[in-house]
Amino acid sequence: MEYMTSAEIREKYLKFFESKGCKRMPSSSLIPDDPSLLLTSAGMVQFKPYFLHQKELDPAYIGTTTVQKCVRTNDIDNIGDARHLSFFEMLGNFSFGCYFKQEMCAWAFEFSTEVLGLPKDKLYFTVFEDDDETIEIWKSLGVAEDHISRLGEDDNFWRAGPTGPCGPCSEIYFDQGPEVGCGSPDCKPGCDCDRFLEYWNCVFTQYDGQEDGTLAPLKTKNIDTGMGLERMAAIMQGVTNNYDTDVLRSLVGVGERLAGVEYGKDEAADLCLRIMADHSRSVTFMIADGILPSNEGRGYVLRRLLRRAVMKGHMLGLDKPFLNEYVDELVKLMGSVYPEIIDNRELIRGIILSEEERFGANLRQGRAFLSESLDKLEGTTLPGEQAFTLHDTYGFPVDITRELCEERGVVVDMEGFERCMEAQRNRARAANVKDAEAAWSTYGGIHAELLKELGATKFVGYQELSSQATVSALIADGERVSELQAGQTGEAVLDATPFYAEMGGEVGDTGIIEAEGVKVQVIDTKAPEKGLVCHVVKVLEGTLSQGAAVTASVDADRRARVTRNHTATHILHAALRQVLGEHVSQAGSYVGPDRLRFDFTHFAAVTAEQLAQVERVANEFIMSATPTNIYETSLDAARESGVTALFGEKYGDQVRVVECGGFSRELCGGCHVANTAEIGIMKITSETSVGANVRRIEAVTSYGALDYINKVEAELKETAEELRVPLFDVSERTAANVKQLREFQKKAKQTKGIVSDDNITKLVGSAVKSAAGYPVVISRVKIADAGGLRNGWDVLSARMAEPGACVLIGEKDGKAVLMAAGTPEAVEAGFNAGAIIKAIAPCVQGGGGGKPAMAQAGGKNAAGIDDALEAARKMLL
Missing domain, CATH: 1.10.1240 (Methyltransferase, Methionine Synthase (B12-binding Domains); Chain A, domain 1)
Incomplete structure (x- = not known):
């Protein structure tokens, strides 16, 4: 056999089936176009509508061929052995009624032996136990009878679930030699050892499994075949381990180096x-x-x-x-x-x-969890449940848990851990079976049937906002009906419509459907199946009947507002990439008549300066009055021209490009303005986080921006009136007021100690009668400044049982702060605050004075505070 790289095998496969008349199609996204599936795990997923004949292949082709990127994680704990992978490439070939067993077997044999050059004596074939037809086909191609074996339903009859499309399959194995086998003389394809490597599975999907177990023939006999690229690369490169193949071995080499x-x-x-x-x-x-x-x-x-x-x-x-x-x-x-x-x-x-x-933080938390568990542990065995929590919640492999436990003389209950793991595997298997069943389930009941019966709705809304149409179908309460009467709500399907169905973030159109004597309000427009447009309606007048000729008219003003916001999202996207970097990609959007919301990938909050720059860049382009250019082209041509493909979006061969000069060029099926000047202005109203690495901008345009600016201006005018300043002095006055408020708050905080209930109560309780008969408080207090003493006296005088006086002294930064104060009654009785301060201030090497009702002083020597207090007592008591 000739050595072949993975790239060579991939290209040879595609070219081979192209030569047979199959259409080469690109891999679909790992996000399947089916809400019932978590991830794309097989090549057939994107062709489900073709198998169900909801979509038809171009008659120029007899089938399709792809290399599908796949992700499967139901066997995640086996990944790393010779065969299991979470990501793999599946070489696929699919027919929807044009060819069947004979052609498929012949082509699989031809490709294996003539294109890849696999030795015929190394190839083994399995078939379903009663599929004599396929056995005869293999024999007619030159396969020896002892290289063909029959396997039961578990191995060679493919079902997605208990009901639905199914059929026998035939697998091709490559004999890697007895040296990698189990050594059993009975070893053969289907054995669990690695000797016989299955690399190709041809599924003959010809039945529709019924609930009673019977097999009803499908409308057409189909082919669904897959060949694992990594497994074939191992064969062609002479290795027995997927990780020794060219691509994966290069990645292993990265780890070696690191x-x-x-x-x-x-x-x-x-x-x-x-x-x-x-x-x-x-x-x-x-x-x-x-x-x-x-x-x-x-x-x-x-x-x-x-x-x-x-x-x-x-x-x-x-x-x-x-x-x-x-x-x-x-x-x-x-x-x-x-x-x-x-x-x-x-x-x-x-x-x-x-x-x-x-x-990294989780690792630290996991270590902390383990350390805490070990500290609380009674005995020398860590419960398996705790080891599983480390594995499942913190991502700790049990091997690391065991190593860390061994350092402290503890063993892990591996039986308990394995029980938890097995329970998780069972949940994963159940989910995987559910996904497989969903992959072949019908697309959504009544809407799927309508799409199959009526075909796609013709959309004329890019060119016109009012058009003639025929009512193709009506739905009420989930069932087909022949008419909807006045007052009823339901869904109407037209053969052609100017109404845009909600898609790609853009909301659905609203408007009116009319006929003679009939008026119907369109509340919303949806696309429950790709291609099928359903108008959510309420009949206002008359009766809407299936088959009726009607005029469908979109609310033009609302559509105009939506288109302005939609084109603005494209411009905003381009501006973000220009300011923040090319890594920015759209991660979701909402485009309505009143506002737009744009989610994008970024790793930090957008600063105020960056946001202002984004807004400025976007508006400069909007005001450049650049015409939009909208056209259809191939996906490959669009990519080559540098078109931005939206993050996570899935595209067909033909795509629609919305181009705004050289500033923005995106793939988009939505409605847009003819010239950027129609947008008027865009105003960003908020920027927030909506998840890890995803930011959100909300904005308004045109009339919405005008409304927003007017509202902000009204709020500003009202504030200016309250502050009694000119409009553009609001910020300065507000800043001054805030500064003053903070100073008040600071002083209040500083005074809090002296004026607290406990301290005031103690001071009031320390009052003694002066020689003149009024109560007086003479005390040392904790203060921040002289203002604190004054505030303290205000509270103290209000709490004293009768009018009196005080002498309070505190310390700040090693210096003394003195204050004497008295009520009018105390002053009338002879209290003189100024004379007291003048007399006691020298005790602290200070000076000061004041009026009889209040006097203050400062002193350099806080050590003299007690002497000053004693001097005050001698004067007053």
């Missing part, structure tokens, strides 16, 4: 290197397709893979972020085939770095 270890010397280290290589590939492609780390769904899968890779690096001594080294290598290895990892390279790097840094 950790300073040599692959093949230590099995524990080798396992870490293999897992790091595999998981880094999954993480890179998942982020490139629009999946962001989170705690649920796809985001959880991504985060778990990323953290597992980091933990394996940690086991090799890599305690700093390192995964971006793999991203750079993947761009070199696979970027030419999957340009999305090049287009989103900086985004991928930024998110990975952010996650690695965050996970």
Whole structure:
């Protein structure tokens, strides 16, 4: 056999099936176009509508061929052995009724033996136990009878679930030799050992499984075939381990370089290197397709893979972020085939770095959890449940847990840990079965049937806002009806419509559907199935009947407001990339008549200066009055011209480009202005975080911006009137008032000690009768300044049982602060604050004086405070 690289195998496969009349189609996104599926895990996912005949293939082709990127994690704990991968490429070939077993078997045999040059004596074939037809086909192609074996339903009958499309399958195996086998004389294809490697599965989907177990024939006999690229690369490169193939071995080499270890010397280290290589590939492609780390769904899968890779690096001594080294290598290895990892390279790097840094904190928390568990442990065995919590919550491999426990003489209850792991595996298997069933389930009941019956709705709303149409179908309460009467609500499907259905963040149109004697309000427009437009309606007058000729008219003013906001999101996107960097990608949007919301990938809050710059850049372009240019082209041509493909979006071969001069060029199916000047002005109203690495900007345009500015101005005028200053002095006066308020608050805080209830109560209780008969408080107090003494006297005088006086002395920065004060009644009885201060101030090397009712002084020698107080007592008591 001739050595072949993964790239060569990939291209030879696609070209081979193209030569047979199949259409080469790109890999679909890892985010399947089906809400019932978590991730794209098989090549057939994107062709589900074709198998169900909801969409028809161009008659110029007899089938399709793809190389589909896939992610599966139901066997995550086996990843790192010779065969299991979380990310893999599936070479696929699909027919929707044009050819069947004979052609498929012949082509699979031809490609294996003539294109790849596999020795015929190394190939083995399995068929479903009663599929005599396929056995005869293989024999007619020259396959020896002893190289064909029958297997039961568990191995060679493919079902997505208990019901739905299914059929027998035939698998092709390559004999890797007895040296990698189990040694049993009965070893044959289907054995659990590695000798016979399955590399191709031809599924003959010809039945529709019924609930009673019977098999009803499908409308057409279909082909769904897949060949694992990594497994075939292992065969063609003469190795028995997927990780020894060219692409994965290069990624293993990245780990060798980073950790300073040599692959093949230590099995524990080798396992870490293999897992790091595999998981880094999954993480890179998942982020490139629009999946962001989170705690649920796809985001959880991504985060778990990323953290597992980091933990394996940690086991090799890599305690700093390192995964971006793999991203750079993947761009070199696979970027030419999957340009999305090049287009989103900086985004991928930024998110990975952010996650690695965050996970560092998790590692510390995990260690703290383990340390706390060990401190509380009674005995010398850590419960398996706690080891599982470390594994599942903190990402701690149980091997690390065991190592850390061993340092403290503790063993881990591995049986308990395995019970928890098995329970988790069962949950994962159940979810995987559910996903497989969903992959072949019908698309949504009544709407799927309507799409199949009526075909796609013709959309004319780009060119006109009012058009003639025929009512194709009506729905009320989830069922088909022939008419909707006045007062009823429901859904109306037209053969053609100017109403844009909610899609890509843009809200659905509203408006009116009319006929003679009939008036229907369109409340919203939806697309429950791709291509099928449903108008959510309420009949205002008359009766709307199926088959009626009507005039459908969009609310033109509302549509105009929506289009302004939609084009503004494109301009905002371009401005953000210009100011913040090319890593910025759209991560969601809302485009309504009143406002726009734009979510984008970024790793920090946008500063006020950056936000102002973004707004300025966007408005400068809006005011340039640049015409928009909207056209259709091929996806490849669009990419070559530098068009921005939206993050996580899925596109077909033909795409629609919305171009605003040289400033913004995006793929988009929405409604847009003809000239940027129609937008008027864009005003950003807020910028916030909506999740890890995702920011959100809200903005308004045209009339919405005018309303916003008028509201802000009204608030400003009202504030100016309250402050009694000119409009543009509001900021200065507010700042002065805030400064004054803070000073008051500071003084209040400083005075808090002396005027607190406890302190005032103590001072009141210390009052004694003076020689003149009025009560007087003579005391040392804690103060911040003289103002604190005055505030203290205000509270003290109000709390004293009868009018009196005080002499209070405090210390600040080693100096004495003195105050004497008295009520009018005390002054009338002979109290003279000024005379008292003048007499006692020398005790603290100070001086001062004042009026009879209040006097203050300061002194350099705080050590003389007690002498000053004693002098005051002698004068007053």
